[in-house]
Amino acid sequence: MFTDAIAGRRVAASQLCGNRETGAAPSAYAASGSEARRSVKTVTSQIAQHFAARDWTNNRRSLVQVACTLPAFVAGLAAMAATVEDAYWATLLLAIPTAGLLVRLFIFQHDCGHGSFFSSRAANGILGRLISIFTMTPYEHWKRSHAAHHATSGNLDDRGKGDVPTITLNEYREMSPLGRLGYRIFRHPVFLLGVGVPINFIILQRFPLGEAARDPISLRSIAELNVMMLAVYGGAMALFGIAPVVAVYLPVIVVAAAIGGWLFFIQHNYEEAYWRHSDDWTFHEASLAGSSYYDLPAVLHWFTGNIGYHHIHHLCCRVPNHRLRDCMTAFPELNRGAKRLSLRESFGCWKFALWDDDARQMISFKDAERSRS
Numbered sequence: 001m002f003t004d005a006i007a008g009r010r011v012a013a014s015q016l017c018g019n020r021e022t023g024a025a026p027s028a029y030a031a032s033g034s035e036a037r038r039s040v041k042t043v044t045s046q047i048a049q050h051f052a053a054r055d056w057t058n059n060r061r062s063l064v065q066v067a068c069t070l071p072a073f074v075a076g077l078a079a080m081a082a083t084v085e086d087a088y089w090a091t092l093l094l095a096i097p098t099a100g101l102l103v104r105l106f107i108f109q110h111d112c113g114h115g116s117f118f119s120s121r122a123a124n125g126i127l128g129r130l131i132s133i134f135t136m137t138p139y140e141h142w143k144r145s146h147a148a149h150h151a152t153s154g155n156l157d158d159r160g161k162g163d164v165p166t167i168t169l170n171e172y173r174e175m176s177p178l179g180r181l182g183y184r185i186f187r188h189p190v191f192l193l194g195v196g197v198p199i200n201f202i203i204l205q206r207f208p209l210g211e212a213a214r215d216p217i218s219l220r221s222i223a224e225l226n227v228m229m230l231a232v233y234g235g236a237m238a239l240f241g242i243a244p245v246v247a248v249y250l251p252v253i254v255v256a257a258a259i260g261g262w263l264f265f266i267q268h269n270y271e272e273a274y275w276r277h278s279d280d281w282t283f284h285e286a287s288l289a290g291s292s293y294y295d296l297p298a299v300l301h302w303f304t305g306n307i308g309y310h311h312i313h314h315l316c317c318r319v320p321n322h323r324l325r326d327c328m329t330a331f332p333e334l335n336r337g338a339k340r341l342s343l344r345e346s347f348g349c350w351k352f353a354l355w356d357d358d359a360r361q362m363i364s365f366k367d368a369e370r371s372r373s
């Protein structure tokens with residue numbers, strides 16, 4: 001049993017956050033003395049090594065997940081198609097649970113990319129590519145950029161690799177008024193989730209941008225998905241017409257992209273977030289202090305493929321979605337090292353848009369104005 005195997009490490013793990021009663025916040029953990037910080041790093045590293053040493057794949061559980069989700073998603077699309085002519089309001093209502101199922105499928109693709117969903121690399125590749133047609137996200141390309149995100153998350157000197165663009169207070173102050181306005185618009189939830197993220201999924205991911213243009217694997221992956229999408233969506237449009245296909249799938253991908261964008265945002269963007277320069281940055285601290293534990297209701301954990309246990313996922317990406325909770329239960333100490341966010345608390349995180357390097361915390365635009373006066 002996993003729990004038995006780690007029992008000997010429980011005492012060491014309990015050192016993670018010192019005083020159990022106080023439930024110290026990650027900022028306090030990060031700001032603790034150098035000896036305490038060294039101890040935290042050692043224990044976290046031991047737990048991460050323990051996670052990494054084990055094969056977490058469970059093909060049967062993964063297959064059951066796919067068998068429950070993929071047909072339900074297709075049924076959702078079929079129900080939407082059945083109502084598109086006579087009751088479009090019903091089509092739009094049905095788009096919400098269907099988009100939720102697409103988010104869950106995205107997490108399966110994500111796990112395939114980490115090699116944690118099936119024990120077979122080929123099986124991960126096949127399912128990941130199949131799901132990518134629906135998520136409109138090129139499998140191999142995203143897998144590579146997402147691996148870079150895991151390797152650099154929270155590193156101030158290595159930003160722009162799969163993270164939500166974030167600037168420091170000093171960088172904001174050095175910007176032109178137009179640049180500041182642009183950043184404020186970009187960071188606004190209506191723009192980011194309602195416009196920016198859907199455009200990224202539907203349009204930008206069709207093109208090799210930035211480093212992808214110089215990477216043959218990414219180039220092939222993007223081209224491969226474009227061809228598959230042309231065949232699937234083009235075929236559907238030839239059969240049913242362009243307007244019905246757009247009327248059914250556009251709301252699904254827009255809602256799913258917005259939910260996915262929100263999850264990605266809240267996983268690393270909160271007041272006590274972790275941003276450090278390279279000489280002070282460590283992978284284990286970035287994983288634990290820089291990734292939230294999004295404490296969602298059970299039904300939302302299901303739809304979002306348990307990605308709310310993000311601190312565990314960053315500590316060991318080889319743990320598939322259906323085992324993350326087991327790990328959290330086995331090492332409750334890890335939760336005290338991470339930032340726990342309830343659904344209600346998470347909505348308050350929108351205002352945090354700038355990293356204050358001196359205060360070592362995220363601040364709002366209002367805080368930035370205040371600190372200048």
Ligand SMILES: [Zn+2]
Nearest residue numbers: 110146150317
């Ligand atoms: Zn990941």
